[in-house]
Amino acid sequence: MVDYDLVLKNGTIVTAAGTDAADVGVRGGEIAGIAPHLHGAQEIDCQGLLITPGAVDVHVHLQYPIGSLTTTDDFFTGTRAAALGGTTAVIDFVEAQPQQSLLDALAQRQALAAERAIIDYGFHMTITPHDIPKLAQVADVVAAGCPSFKHYMAYSFRLHDGQLLQSFQAIRRAGGLPIVHAENWDVIQTLVQQNLAIGRSDPRWHPRSRPALMEGEAAGRVINLAALAETPLYIFHVSCQAVVERIAAARAGGQPVFAETCPQYLLLDDSLFDRPEAAGALPVCAPPLRPLGEQEPLWMALARGDLHVISTDHCPFWLADKAAALGDFSRIPGGLPSIESRFALAYTFGVGAGRLSLSQWVDCCCTMPAQLMGFTKKGQIAVGYDADLVVFDPRQPVTLSTKTLHENVDWTPYDGFQLTGWPRHTLSRGQWLVRDGQFVGQPGQGRFVARRLATT
Numbered sequence: 001m002v003d004y005d006l007v008l009k010n011g012t013i014v015t016a017a018g019t020d021a022a023d024v025g026v027r028g029g030e031i032a033g034i035a036p037h038l039h040g041a042q043e044i045d046c047q048g049l050l051i052t053p054g055a056v057d058v059h060v061h062l063q064y065p066i067g068s069l070t071t072t073d074d075f076f077t078g079t080r081a082a083a084l085g086g087t088t089a090v091i092d093f094v095e096a097q098p099q100q101s102l103l104d105a106l107a108q109r110q111a112l113a114a115e116r117a118i119i120d121y122g123f124h125m126t127i128t129p130h131d132i133p134k135l136a137q138v139a140d141v142v143a144a145g146c147p148s149f150k151h152y153m154a155y156s157f158r159l160h161d162g163q164l165l166q167s168f169q170a171i172r173r174a175g176g177l178p179i180v181h182a183e184n185w186d187v188i189q190t191l192v193q194q195n196l197a198i199g200r201s202d203p204r205w206h207p208r209s210r211p212a213l214m215e216g217e218a219a220g221r222v223i224n225l226a227a228l229a230e231t232p233l234y235i236f237h238v239s240c241q242a243v244v245e246r247i248a249a250a251r252a253g254g255q256p257v258f259a260e261t262c263p264q265y266l267l268l269d270d271s272l273f274d275r276p277e278a279a280g281a282l283p284v285c286a287p288p289l290r291p292l293g294e295q296e297p298l299w300m301a302l303a304r305g306d307l308h309v310i311s312t313d314h315c316p317f318w319l320a321d322k323a324a325a326l327g328d329f330s331r332i333p334g335g336l337p338s339i340e341s342r343f344a345l346a347y348t349f350g351v352g353a354g355r356l357s358l359s360q361w362v363d364c365c366c367t368m369p370a371q372l373m374g375f376t377k378k379g380q381i382a383v384g385y386d387a388d389l390v391v392f393d394p395r396q397p398v399t400l401s402t403k404t405l406h407e408n409v410d411w412t413p414y415d416g417f418q419l420t421g422w423p424r425h426t427l428s429r430g431q432w433l434v435r436d437g438q439f440v441g442q443p444g445q446g447r448f449v450a451r452r453l454a455t456t
């Protein structure tokens with residue numbers, strides 16, 4: 001008897017709750033059955049393979065204008081690379097022009113993604129100083145399916161503490177979630193100027209101008225502001241123990257603070273900035289890579305639940321654009337690519353290295369990001385959820401390089417990294433995106449997903 005459109009047979013299902021030997025039946029784009037001996041019109045043997053939820057990356061910058069540059073992956077190439085790496089949903093960003101309404105900006109960005117995206121997507125609404133007079137519009141943005149709001153404490157569009165508080169209050173009233181890039185911009189600017197003034201212009205002065213101590217200070221300050229506004233809080237790209245300590249203390253006191261880290265902070269260190277010429281400029285990102293020794297505590301924080309998500313902050317720029325600013329580290333465009341390799345990096349260096357259990361891996365990369373950001377039908381293998389599924393081969397050897405990866409950028413910080421484990425098949429709402437490692441999706445196949453937070 002054929003009950004399903006598609007059945008993934010004989011695999012090991014991995015969820016945030018555990019592992020299970022059962023078949024997964026897909027019907028009408030949803031997961032419709034989880035049990036032994038299911039039958040479908042199409043049956044895929046997954047013997048010896050892991051079946052996981054599609055991975056969810058809640059921090060990506062695709063065809064994103066930053067200064068005079070635009071990130072090199074667009075909504076097609078970026079989401080194709082994501083799908084090849086087992087990611088089936090991403091959250092990108094919207095920024096409104098000074099005179100533009102938040103909803104207009106959202107509609108514009110949605111239109112850009114709609115024609116090109118392979119996988120499902122959502123957007124965080126960025127709140128800049130221009131948007132403080134528009135905070136009454138926050139409720140409309142939440143209603144439109146964008147309940148998460150990005151705030152910067154760094155760069156020209158940073159918010160001051162009072163503005164952060166006002167925004168948090170408005171977001172709380174609307175049932176949304178504030179997100180923060182936490183760094184201390186005044187201190188960074190001062191250190192940058194001091195270093196440049198005495199000829200310290202090499203990339204190695206980039207991390208030395210953005211100290212971990214002050215990332216911790218900024219995180220502590222914004223955690224306090226969230227407490228004052230009585231709102232949950234999500235902190236982006238935690239790079240160091242100084243931030244983890246603040247999060248752990250707040251959580252121990254019952255405050256709902258959540259946070260992510262990224263592969264670059266788990267796997268790379270600041271010795272990369274000492275490499276000669278352009279190589280030293282490539283890994284520039286903010287917060288910066290930290291000294292050797294800062295990485296292991298981040299893994300431990302993920303395992304014990306003081307960090308919750310591994311996202312990428314995928315923000316690729318061409319090698320030439322990085323190299324062009326070599327004479328002044330503060331002008332090097334910041335950002336690293338990893339939209340394709342995140343899930344597998346977390347498997348090899350998390351599960352494979354004994355730092356995370358299989359369930360913790362799926363939780364950090366799939367389930368928690370979906371839950372925290374309000375993808376109500378993603379991130380889990382359960383009946384009624386979208387059939388966003390990955391069949392992962394835990395024995396597949398892969399050596400990362402720009403030849404094996406499909407990101408639209410001419411370098412990777414993971415060049416030469418040897419992985420064991422890579423996605424073999426990726427399905428989005430029951431449709432094949434990747435089959436036997438080959439991309440078979442179509443531009444425009446991805447949909448905007450209206451997200452709803454559990455609290456709203």
Ligand SMILES: [Zn+2]
Nearest residue numbers: 059061313315
């Ligand atoms: Zn970012």
